[in-house]
Amino acid sequence: MVGLYKTVGAVVMAAAAFMADAELLMVQTLTRHGERAPDKIIAQQSCTAVWNKPKKIYKDFHALPGRLTPIGVQRMRDVGGFIRERYIDGFHWDPNFEKPEPFLKSSYQLHQGDWDFVAREGYRQQRSMSAISLGIFPNEPVPIKVKQRRDDSALGGPAPSCGEATAKMIVDWYKSKGWAYVKQHMDDVVKPIEKMCNVSLEGLPVNAKPGGPNPHSWLGDCSDALDSAVSCDVKLPKMFNSDLHKKLTDVGFYIQEGSHYEDPKGATMFAGSFPETLLKSFEAWENTPKGKTPKKTPRARLFSCSRELLYGLEHMFGWEVKIPNQPPGRVTSGTTFIWELHRVKDILDPSKTGLVVKSYWWRPGQDRVQHLQEDVALTTLRKKYESYIKKTGKWQDICDYKHFNPAHNLHDPNFINPDAVSSEEEMKLESEANGNGKKEDNKAEAPETKPVPKKPTETKHVPEKATNSASVISPAGQDQVASAKSSSWFPSVFQFIFLAGLLVALFLLLPRLKPMFSRSAGYEQI
Known part of the structure; x- marks a missing residue:
């Protein structure tokens, strides 16, 4: 019965997204980079009759091989212009959009915390995001965040x-x-x-x-x-x-x-950690009071990537872009996925609110946004992702992330990736916080009273913070920590006495030091 009520509630929340009292909280976008000139290999091996030399590529495209063309740069500025029109100027293409007034302010310099611009490492992706930012803020420089590709599991397409x-x-x-x-x-x-x-x-x-x-x-x-x-x-x-x-x-x-x-594992590998990045950014709003913004969370987060990530998301969530004169599902340069998070009132209980995600796609030259899927509760989108991952396995497990050495871009059975270990600990803490796995924890309490030695490789590479969390200390270990704290009060007392004596000494010496300061002040005046 409870499950049925939650399902009905999710449907009601989604339907309530069309009501006028819905509130837009956050926007995230993902854009494929702009048109680029062909790589050198096209001229050297794949199509020599058309482009026999790199110079011919430059002559035809007005760009170096592999770089964005002037048309590609302009398309990306068009993406930025669309985002500005929709969320700053308030010219919303969706007739069901609830708030006709602007969602974001027109100055980046005065409202930097509202924005986050993120690009995959690579000229075409970084240049594309730079052009997008120019389309939004033509007269203001905007910093672009770029993570090293060897460590970028979110925009890597696939994860390294x-x-x-x-x-x-x-x-x-x-x-x-x-x-x-x-x-x-x-x-x-x-x-x-x-x-x-x-x-x-x-x-x-x-x-x-x-x-x-x-x-x-x-x-x-x-x-x-x-x-x-x-x-x-x-x-x-x-x-x-x-x-x-x-x-x-x-x-x-x-x-x-x-x-x-x-x-199906292909979509999981090419999507990498981006779905988690998307969902967690939205989930940060779940316990945030109305009128407040979660810490370190912008109102708009924009990403640029290559097409493989977009295709991975299409297959994972069952989305399909339909561009005229293109095969169903194919995305062209500048195609942008848009996710909007809305807070809506529960029709069955107006005192309660829920979070709904609206998903769209848009491309330069298009008049209106198109729906990627129907409006759904944020929890429903999370379940859809977890259902797919349950079928394929997590990308970390498929790709043995735990033994991947990003410095050398290879797998090493003797290496323990600290990021993988910390993510495992984070997942364990989240599971315990949600009340999951309590039976397993109770069973594990007895053997945990005896410290288990770690492998040498783990002690070498795992940061201390991954082993210092109180939630992974056994009851016996917690008693030892408590007793250690209770027996460590003597140094605190001696420190207090030392500080008190130091203050008394300074108080006694102050009359003698005062003439010295007064003389030095006189010299400064001269």
Whole structure:
């Protein structure tokens, strides 16, 4: 009965999001970087007939290989302009939006705590976020937060520790299914592209550039390069018409979807810790009184990333972007996911409130936001994530995060990742705080009275803070700590006596020191 009431309550909360007394609390966005010039490999190996030299890339795209084009920068400024119009100017595209007045202030300098700009390490992502910030605040410099890619499990796409697993998964799919699929499209797609680019596709459809966590397909790279060329009005051979462009896009996207996400674990690895980052930022508002903001929590947090993270979220939560003339689910440059957290009143009990998440997507040139899913209670979104993770396992377990050494970007069975250990302790503390696992804790009390020695590797790499939490001390250990505290009062008394004597000595010496100060003051005046 209680479960039924909670379910009904969640539905009611979601429905109440359309009521006028709902309050917008926080906004988070995730944007794919802008259009970029093709990498050097496109010129050197994949499509030599069109771009035979890096100089030709620069001439066509007005950007160095791999860098954002002027069109790409402008698209990112358009993303920032949209965010400003929606949340600062108050021009909300959604007719059901509750608050017609501005949500955020128009000055970054005076309201820095309201904003958080975060980019994945990499030129295209950092440059994109810089352009987004310019679209929001044209006349103010805005700092961009960037975490080292080797440690960035939220925006890494995939998490760095998952690089080996994702690379193997992708190549295995190419070997088992990818080449057979490509053969089905030899006549209508592959051969025309080979002819246009003056190359021959031999063996597996894997990018000639080896290594890395995300091996691209040869056709996928050509598709990306030609997409950017069309966006930037680059002159291409006449044989590359709209029909061939569409077919190439369909084939390239199918290969990426199959190789990266056909295995459900792929979405978990490419999404990494971003879902937790998203949810925890919202959950910080759960016990916050009305009119207050949680500590270290901005009102708007903006992220920039690559497409693999966006696709991972689509598969994990069952979302699907539908862009005209694109395969269902495919995101183009500048596509932005938007999550809004609203506090709404419970229709059944107006004295109670709940948190509802509205999810949208938008892209430059689009008039209105589109829904990613129906409005849901924050707890429902959390359950949806946990349900998927229960099916695949956590990315930390799939990728052996505990033994991943970020300094060398490899797994080492003799290494203990302190971040992994601290996250395990944090999860344990959260579980205990929520009242979970009490039976297990009671069973474990007896053996915990005897200290268990740690492995040498753990004592070497685990920070002390991971072992100092009172919640993991056994009852016997707590008694020992209490007795130690009760027997340590003698030093406190001696310290008190010492300080008191020092104060008395200073008081007695003060009359003798006063003339000295007065003389020095006289010298200063002279």
